[in-house]
Amino acid sequence: MTGDPKQLSCAEFQAQLPELIGAGGDPSTHPHLQHCPLCRALLSDLETIAEAARKLFPSVEPPDELWEQIESAIKREEEQEIHSR
């Protein structure tokens, strides 16, 4: 591996990518990307996927009946505990 970030191969850059993305900075400013359309497209796709995923799953309420089931199960467990004493 070379010390000059501009001279990184795609394999070397992509090996560093999880850390570059995970560190919270802006990986799009990395020197390797200035001359590598393949890795630029990769980074752009990964950002698009993360963005799309955030919008994909709305927060939803469970059905009201679920509490009744949970309450019944709790009562059953408590009764079993009393009987086993």
Added chain:
Amino acid sequence: MNDSSSPEARRCESADSADPPAAFSASRPAVARPISADSDLVISAQAGDHYAFAQLYALHKRRIYSLCLRMVGRVAEAEDLTQEVFLHLHRKITSFRGDSAFSTWLHRLAINVVLMRLRKKTLSLVSLDEVMAPTADDSPGRSFGAADPALAGAIDRLALQRAISELPPGYRLIFILHDVEGFEHNEIASILDCTIGNSKSQLHKARLKLRDALRTDKRQEGRS
């Protein structure tokens, strides 16, 4: 973890209804109580107050159910898992000592219940470790070669949802926790008992695998 700034805490403030379910009615007081903070409710629930437990359910049900649904993708199984989480909570609530925020502790408990379910489901097929460490066959392809079309701006919701549901469980869990639930890598590492580097690397592989799947879809669309 600073709970007031954690993603779950922020979400909890706005997303969850605080109305308790109309249950445990025998122990419900005649005069409605004001909405209490988690800590008061937890102390009461630890002392066996069923109404307080019902209020905790009302406060946290949306987040827990949403997490379960995101992880398993099927309503019936998500309901079953949510029930399991709150049964677990009922059994274990006296062990909560307040070392972390209650919402963080409950989230960890929920994730452990989900993990246990995933492990049970995959036991007959793969080893326990493989749930959290996918096999080489599960690894995404590398991107050094052919210039496939970029996805940017053209992700189909259903295709992405399907691709996420088809991720190996370990990848899916980290992807959901980070990209959907908004946890930081240090929080995920703490919840899943792995290193921060492992969390970053698994997330990256999950995204690469999703990219592979979405590009395959796109190529197939192009041919048809």
